[in-house]
Amino acid sequence: MNAAIELRILDFLQQPDEREFESIALAIYAYQREQNPAYSRYCEFLGQSEPAVSWKEIPAVPQQAFKRAELRSFPASETVIEFRTSGTTGEGFGRHFMRSLRLYEASVQGGWDYFRLPRHPLLLLMPHAAVARYSSLSRMGSILTNDRNDAFFLDGNGALQVDRLRKIVSESGGPFTLFGPALAFVNLLEVIAELPLPPGSILMETGGFKGTNREIGKADLYSRLSECFHLDFDSIWNEYGMTELSSQFYSNGLGSAHLAPPWLRFMIVDPKTNSEAATGEVGLLRIFDLANLWSVLAIQTQDLAVAQGRSGFLLLGRDPEALPRGCSRPIDELIRRSISTKRETSGSIANSNAVGGPC
Amino acid sequence: MQLADRVEAIASAAREFTWLDDLTAQNIERWIALELGTLLNADGPQIYGDHHCTAQPLSPILHVISGNTPHAGIQSLTRGILVGAKNRVKLPRQGLAEFDLFVQLLPAELRPEASSSLRQDWVEEAEAIIVFGSDETVEFFARHISPRQRLVVHGHKISLGLVLGPHDENTVEGAVQDVLVFDQLGCLSPQLYYVENDSVEFAKRLAARFNELFSGEKAASEWTSEIAGSLRNCREEWKFRAATEPETHVWESPSGLDWLVIHDPRPDLVSNPLYRTIFVKPLPQNLEPVLAPIRNHLSTVGVHPVDSRTTELAIRLGAQRVCPIGKMQKPPAVWHHDGCPTLANLVRFVDIEGLIWNG
Numbered sequence: 001m002n003a004a005i006e007l008r009i010l011d012f013l014q015q016p017d018e019r020e021f022e023s024i025a026l027a028i029y030a031y032q033r034e035q036n037p038a039y040s041r042y043c044e045f046l047g048q049s050e051p052a053v054s055w056k057e058i059p060a061v062p063q064q065a066f067k068r069a070e071l072r073s074f075p076a077s078e079t080v081i082e083f084r085t086s087g088t089t090g091e092g093f094g095r096h097f098m099r100s101l102r103l104y105e106a107s108v109q110g111g112w113d114y115f116r117l118p119r120h121p122l123l124l125l126m127p128h129a130a131v132a133r134y135s136s137l138s139r140m141g142s143i144l145t146n147d148r149n150d151a152f153f154l155d156g157n158g159a160l161q162v163d164r165l166r167k168i169v170s171e172s173g174g175p176f177t178l179f180g181p182a183l184a185f186v187n188l189l190e191v192i193a194e195l196p197l198p199p200g201s202i203l204m205e206t207g208g209f210k211g212t213n214r215e216i217g218k219a220d221l222y223s224r225l226s227e228c229f230h231l232d233f234d235s236i237w238n239e240y241g242m243t244e245l246s247s248q249f250y251s252n253g254l255g256s257a258h259l260a261p262p263w264l265r266f267m268i269v270d271p272k273t274n275s276e277a278a279t280g281e282v283g284l285l286r287i288f289d290l291a292n293l294w295s296v297l298a299i300q301t302q303d304l305a306v307a308q309g310r311s312g313f314l315l316l317g318r319d320p321e322a323l324p325r326g327c328s329r330p331i332d333e334l335i336r337r338s339i340s341t342k343r344e345t346s347g348s349i350a351n352s353n354a355v356g357g358p359c
Numbered sequence: 360m361q362l363a364d365r366v367e368a369i370a371s372a373a374r375e376f377t378w379l380d381d382l383t384a385q386n387i388e389r390w391i392a393l394e395l396g397t398l399l400n401a402d403g404p405q406i407y408g409d410h411h412c413t414a415q416p417l418s419p420i421l422h423v424i425s426g427n428t429p430h431a432g433i434q435s436l437t438r439g440i441l442v443g444a445k446n447r448v449k450l451p452r453q454g455l456a457e458f459d460l461f462v463q464l465l466p467a468e469l470r471p472e473a474s475s476s477l478r479q480d481w482v483e484e485a486e487a488i489i490v491f492g493s494d495e496t497v498e499f500f501a502r503h504i505s506p507r508q509r510l511v512v513h514g515h516k517i518s519l520g521l522v523l524g525p526h527d528e529n530t531v532e533g534a535v536q537d538v539l540v541f542d543q544l545g546c547l548s549p550q551l552y553y554v555e556n557d558s559v560e561f562a563k564r565l566a567a568r569f570n571e572l573f574s575g576e577k578a579a580s581e582w583t584s585e586i587a588g589s590l591r592n593c594r595e596e597w598k599f600r601a602a603t604e605p606e607t608h609v610w611e612s613p614s615g616l617d618w619l620v621i622h623d624p625r626p627d628l629v630s631n632p633l634y635r636t637i638f639v640k641p642l643p644q645n646l647e648p649v650l651a652p653i654r655n656h657l658s659t660v661g662v663h664p665v666d667s668r669t670t671e672l673a674i675r676l677g678a679q680r681v682c683p684i685g686k687m688q689k690p691p692a693v694w695h696h697d698g699c700p701t702l703a704n705l706v707r708f709v710d711i712e713g714l715i716w717n718g
Binding site: 304 | 582
């Protein structure tokens with residue numbers, strides 16, 4: 001049964017036919033209800049006894065569920081890989097198990113190609129998957145480079161190999177794709193003022209600053225990246241993915257929507273009702289990823305977004321610090337503080353953002 | 360303005376606010392007497408042991424007010440006025456309507472200078488700075504003020520309740536009311552209750568009472584997208600946990616996001632988005648190690664019953680205030696805010712020996 005579904009999804013990834021999305025999604029749902037005990041109990045808890053008739057009705061697990069249970073739609077003994085979230089929020093890490101990498105590999109490469117992202121050499125600000133064995137991002141890098149060891153510029157200790165990067169960029173003629181987490185770019189910007197990339201190059205950043213106390217606005221980041229690497233904003237891309245997913249959304253430049261390949265759909269959910277939000281309303285992002293056969297197809301993220309037509313959304317993200325909390329202290333903040341570095345603040349008091357926040 | 364007139368002016372303004380009903384002239388006089396005796400009297404130094412003493416205000420006082428509850432600002436200003444200081448207030452950017460109203464009810468000569476941005480000259484001129492805010496804000500001031508200036512800090516706090524032995528309808532009603540005041544945003548608001556006897560039953564009764572209070576034609580709570588998103592995330596995560604983890608139960612408002620009660624059998628501290636979200640946990644054998652991470656941030660412990668057993672436990676846990684459940688957001692006027700005297704902190708004691716007073 002699972003081999004047949006896997007093949008069907010692989011076919012879809014290679015030759016997407018939008019009309020097939022729903023029937024494949026419903027088949028995956030039925031399979032996961034049967035094979036994934038934690039998901040099955042959750043669906044029963046929600047009172048979802050009848051089969052879903054639309055992909056939008058498929059119950060979505062909260063993203064946090066990956067930290068709470070093993071959401072595995074196959075026997076544990078058949079696990080070939082496990083990806084883990086960073087665990088920077090202090091609540092432990094989420095785990096995403098896979099029975100095979102076929103879907104993941106097809107989705108990563110397929111999504112890249114769907115958006116016509118260049119196949120020229122990648123320079124990856126991340127460690128190799130052999131070093132970071134639980135990192136889905138490193139695995140993605142391996143897939144996109146055919147596992148070329150010299151494409152990775154972060155060593156096992158987390159140190160950026162800046163000199164090697166500078167040498168390759170300045171000595172090679174062709175365009176590159178510089179790809180890495182936003183935090184790695186911030187670190188890179190601290191040690192290099194300018195590193196012009198050859199014409200035709202692009203830059204791909206992903207992820208945020210969760211748990212690092214190293215916040216920087218996206219516009220500010222793009223501006224600094226643009227200056228340092230001599231790229232216009234449209235050559236700077238963002239990959240929106242997560243350990244719990246097998247597929248990725250992409251956007252380029254500032255203020256543009258994140259778009260999905262055909263095997264990835266989303267729905268904006270009104271948090272007040274937990275059902276689909278009205279057009280143009282801000283809500284929580286719910287994602288349906290056909291390549292997530294081995295865990296759960298539908299995931300409710302913690303991110304706020306607003307739909308931009310059927311195929312894209314503007315990501316607003318989430319910022320727990322922005323929540324007005326009065327003077328009641330968040331317990332999780334205490335947990336986070338114990339594992340994160342102390343915030344560095346400087347400058348005059350009157351100019352500081354440290355004063356006058358919500359509380 | 361004489362002390363008696365200042366007392367009357369504050370009591371008069373406070374009469375317009377039901378939640379300031381403890382701030383009567385009589386209570387204020389008692390408060391001054393408890394902390395400073397007669398040392399604030401204008402008719403000269405008072406006998407103090409074998410010599411004389413007078414209390415002179417630290418002036419000007421800069422009050423840095425943040426947050427969304429007006430309590431903190433009014434309390435702080437009241438203290439500054441009572442000691443006879445000139446007061447300057449840095450308000451939150453979004454303003455604080457009740458605070459403004461309180462100020463308008465004061466005689467013009469007692470009104471503080473106020474600004475929503477922080478002025479460097481105010482910081483430099485202040486003899487005392489009272490800061491309400493996050494650890495980051497407090498740390499920031501601690502680094503930037505001169506050692507000659509007195510810094511009084513009121514950081515963010517966590518409060519909770521302890522229910523030992525049998526509980527009844529009054530306990531439940533009190534527990535619900537404590538959650539409702541300021542929608543839990545005050546630092547004295549409970550984030551969780553530890554219950555000794557039948558914690559599930561206590562949680563059920565809380566939920567039933569919330570349901571009564573929010574049923575009928577009352578309009579659903581209107582939260583911002585950020586708040587609603589965070590409340591929805593919490594609901595969905597705990598519903599997943601209720602479906603997959605034993606003894607975990609969730610009760611939620613039938614529609615909307617009015618309230619949420621969660622029974623969690625584990626004693627550990629958990630993240631709470633507030634806005635009428637309350638956790639109920641069984642009281643563990645030894646609560647002290649569980650609460651050790653928040654010991655320095657523990658403010659009020661509401662207890663039932665108020666007896667030697669509950670009080671001793673609360674003190675051991677690090678409580679700065681112990682009160683009956685149902686009174687958590689109603690500290691007496693003479694309380695030691697965050698464990699410190701509130702007026703004596705804002706004066707300079709002048710000791711005079713060998714005085715022959717001519718006044």
